[in-house]
Amino acid sequence: MSSPIDPLADAVTALSAVWPDASVEGCEPGRLVELNRLLGQARRLLDAAAVRVAAEVARQSRPELGASSLAKQQGHRNATTMLATTLGTSTSEAARLVEVGEATAPRLLLTGEAVPARHRYVAAAVEAGRIGRDAAVAIIHLLDSLDDRVAFDVLDEAERTLVEQAVGLDLLLLRKVLLRAEAHLDPDGVEPKEEDLRARTFLSVRQESTGAIAVKGLFDPARGAVLLNLIQAMVTAELGEQRDEGTKGNGLPPRPIPEMQADALIAVCEHYTGCDRVDESLPGATVIVRVNLEDLQSGTGVGLIDGIDQPVSIGTVRRMAASGGVIPWVMGGDSEILDWGRAKRLFTPAQKRAITARDGGCIGCGAPPGRSKVHHLSWWCHGGKTDLDNGCLLCDSCHHLVHDHGWEIRVDGPGTDAAVWLIPPPHIDPARVPRPAARRRFDYRPAA
Structure with a gap:
């Protein structure tokens, strides 16, 4: 029977075979790409070994063992501090290792019978080095948060789907998938989440002692989309102008993005207070909401705002449509x-x-x-x-x-x-x- 550490050893051996004899600096592109791929594989397989060890350290250090706890015998307060100290990481990262390990390790019943891991698809993907610890944590958090509202067989199939989609995605892009999966699995939970975000919405505009104006805010997805899309479109337009000037040989150094965003917000305010025409040079600033006609008519399901990760409820889609915020996608009509x-x-x-x-x-x-x-x-x-x-x-x-x-x-x-x-x-x-x-x-x- 092969050891779980064998794939890691194979990955390290493959990495050693490709590693340049002299230095990575100046390495030819093809070899560098392969080095990067093998490092990613080795890192994920190392995560797989780490979560297994972390789960067992936590099991042998559980509080009910008292002074005989493994962590206490090694001079540590608990399992996470022991892991953080020995691995040279933070207690929060150590806790994530334990969390993934406990969710993906085979379980033993009181009868001694072995049963599959609580999250079997995540377990298989982690062990095979297809996804790393952080992706596993994100998927586990979502599934566990829905455990009391979604049927087991539905969550089981969702876990399989999410693991497949997580391969090759960075955490930011995986977060988009998870937000949409949550809305699909629990559409009734979208509106309460929106209500919470609306309740937390604020904008603080104050003058500091230096005379500067400080702005800080938080917006729910539906209303924030208007601001986000418009400012992003204006910044993109300026970046395009700078690039065009640069190709002519007379471009200036690019300004920091936060500075561009600040000027864009000021421009919007100036436009509102002093200009009565609609500027159509920023087509990307249009807020677009996607929704199935059947969902819109029945009042079920959710909608998606382009550029915003968090899905919105049908109620929000209807309110946006009533206020003129939605362009109907019946394209080709009106002689267009x-x-x-x-x-x-x-x-x-x-x-x-x-x-x-x-x-x-x-x-x-x-x-x-x-x-x-x-x-x-x-x-x-x-x-x-x-x-x-x-x-x-x-x-x-x-x-x-x-x-x-x-x-x-x-x-x-x-x-x-x-x-x-x-x-x-x-x-x-x-x-x-x-x-x-x-x-x-x-x-x-x-x-x-």
């Missing part, structure tokens, strides 16, 4: 042409709204619409048309990544329901297997 061919170089506002409805944000990294722009898939200068299926949302970084490194984009299907795919270059994936674009990648996708 969505395909212009070569008649126009720039995408029209109607096309931009349709593409935003389809993509939800940057198709590469998931950046919200306010930080993204519509780009031609087949370049205009190469004969590309200004049509719906030849446009996509990309932030500046992903735009350069796609065009400079050989990525391709494919749009399958018509209109706003089309599926968008990113096709990696051969040096990243020789098979060039299409990858779902960000919106579908981050959406929670329960099994049918």
Whole structure:
């Protein structure tokens, strides 16, 4: 029978075989990529070993053992302080190791019978090095928070789905998936959560002794989306101007993003107080809410605001629609042409709204619409048309990544329901297997 430490030993051996003889500095790109991959695998497998040990240290140090507790015998107050001291980490990180270990370790009944781990799919993924400790903690926290409101078999299937989707996602992107999974699994819990966020909403504007004006605030998703999307769109526009100036050789050093955001907020206030026209140069500032027609009519389910991770209740969607905050996605009506061919170089506002409805944000990294722009898939200068299926949302970084490194984009299907795919270059994936674009990648996708 193989030891759980064997995969870690194999990963370290593979890492040693690839490690440069001299120095990592100046390492050729291909080897550096492989080193990074193997380090990630080894780190996750080390997490797997650490959580198993941490769970056993906690078991042998449980409070009821008193002075015979392992931790006390080693001169520590409890298991977490023992682990934190010996591992050189914080007690909170040690507690997370224990938490994952206890949730993923096989259990023994009073009869001595062994039963599967409390979270078997997380356990298998951690042991195989597919996800690390922090991803495991995030999934466990969500599932445990729903334990008293969602049926066991539903949570069990959700755990399997979430583990599959967590592979290859960083924690920020995993958080998006978890928020949407929570709304899907417990839609009745979305509105109370919104009420709590609305109750915590505040904006503090005060003058300090220096004469400076200090602003601090917290907003619920529905109202905060208006502010977030507008300011992000304005900052993105300024960054684009700076980049254009830089290509001409007369650009200034870029300003810090917080400074741009402050100026954007001031510009909005000045616009409101002194300007009576609507500036249409910031299409990404539009707040877009996605909801199924059936859910809207029945009053069940949830809605999604582009650029905001937290889903909102149907009640909030209806209130936003009543206040004019929702654009109806019946595209192509009112004589709005969505395909212009070569008649126009720039995408029209109607096309931009349709593409935003389809993509939800940057198709590469998931950046919200306010930080993204519509780009031609087949370049205009190469004969590309200004049509719906030849446009996509990309932030500046992903735009350069796609065009400079050989990525391709494919749009399958018509209109706003089309599926968008990113096709990696051969040096990243020789098979060039299409990858779902960000919106579908981050959406929670329960099994049918």
